[in-house]
Amino acid sequence: xxxxxxxxxxxxxxxxxxxxxxxxxxxxxxxxxxxxxxxxxxxxxxxxxxxxxxxxxxxxxxxxxxxxxxxxxxxxxxxxxxxxxxxxxxxxxxxxxxxxxxxxxxxxx
Numbered sequence: 001x002x003x004x005x006x007x008x009x010x011x012x013x014x015x016x017x018x019x020x021x022x023x024x025x026x027x028x029x030x031x032x033x034x035x036x037x038x039x040x041x042x043x044x045x046x047x048x049x050x051x052x053x054x055x056x057x058x059x060x061x062x063x064x065x066x067x068x069x070x071x072x073x074x075x076x077x078x079x080x081x082x083x084x085x086x087x088x089x090x091x092x093x094x095x096x097x098x099x100x101x102x103x104x105x106x107x108x109x
Contacts, residue, residue: 024102029074029095036069037091048091063088070094076101 024032030048037046041057052058058066066088067078076098087097 024074024099026095026099029098030091032073033091033094033098036066036073040065046091048095050091051089052091053085053089066094070098074098074102 034046037052038044040062043057046052046057050057053060053063067083070076071078078101082097082101087093
């Protein structure tokens with residue numbers, strides 16, 4: 001396959017993934033976040049409003065892993081001004097942040 005066709009295929013695939021992420025519901029976003037957290041946290045019943053850092057479930061170093069996961073999974077850019085604990089402290093806060101970012105990117109298109 002010629003390189004130009006490969007590039008177009010990559011762009012087309014990325015666009016499809018982006019559209020799927022933008023159309024996710026908050027509950028679907030929460031499900032993805034829970035799946036990610038379950039790889040690192042052995043607490044099966046995390047309350048969606050439970051402060052993950054204050055409860056000791058997550059350390060501040062894990063926040064960077066969370067940011068990388070959010071950027072990759074939901075194809076968004078976490079800006080420096082968004083690196084606020086309120087956006088990452090709870091499952092609800094994370095889902096709300098992702099939903100807001102993906103919907104604002106939809107508007108910007």
